[in-house]
Structures are given as C-alpha cells and as structure tokens.
Amino acid sequence: MITFENIRETNRMITENRLDVRTITMGISLRDCAHPNLEKFCQNVYEKITRSAEYLVQTGED
Numbered sequence: 001m002i003t004f005e006n007i008r009e010t011n012r013m014i015t016e017n018r019l020d021v022r023t024i025t026m027g028i029s030l031r032d033c034a035h036p037n038l039e040k041f042c043q044n045v046y047e048k049i050t051r052s053a054e055y056l057v058q059t060g061e062d
Contacts, residue, residue, distance in 0.1 A: 022060060024056060024059065024060050026052055026053060026056070028048060028049065028052050030045055030048065032044075032048075033045045033048055
C-alpha cells in the first residue's frame with residue numbers, strides 16, 4: 001500500500017532533483033520473437049525492443 005510518506009518522498013524527489021516523470025508506452029508484440037532456444041528467444045526480444053525504441057527519446061523530447 002502506498003503511504004502518505006511515500007507520496008511526500010516522491011514529491012520531494014521530483015521537486016528537489018527536478019525529475020522528469022513522463023512516460024511513453026509502446027505496444028510491442030513479441031509473438032514473432034518465439035524460438036525454442038531460450039538464449040535465441042531473449043536475443044530476439046532484446047533486438048525487437050531496441051529496434052522499436054530506437055527513436056523513443058527523440059519522440060519524448062518532441
């Protein structure tokens with residue numbers, strides 16, 4: 001459960017550290033990453049996410 005103290009601490013961190021708390025959500029299907037070899041599957045997922053998020057920082061700044 002989120003407590004009042006958690007909220008206060010978060011607010012303090014945002015204010016004092018000037019944190020940017022915006023988020024961007026990407027809808028990515030990982031279905032095409034399937035592979036019987038776990039290592040290859042993980043590599044496929046990594047490549048799919050990094051390829052899909054290639055311009056995410058620029059999108060957030062725009």
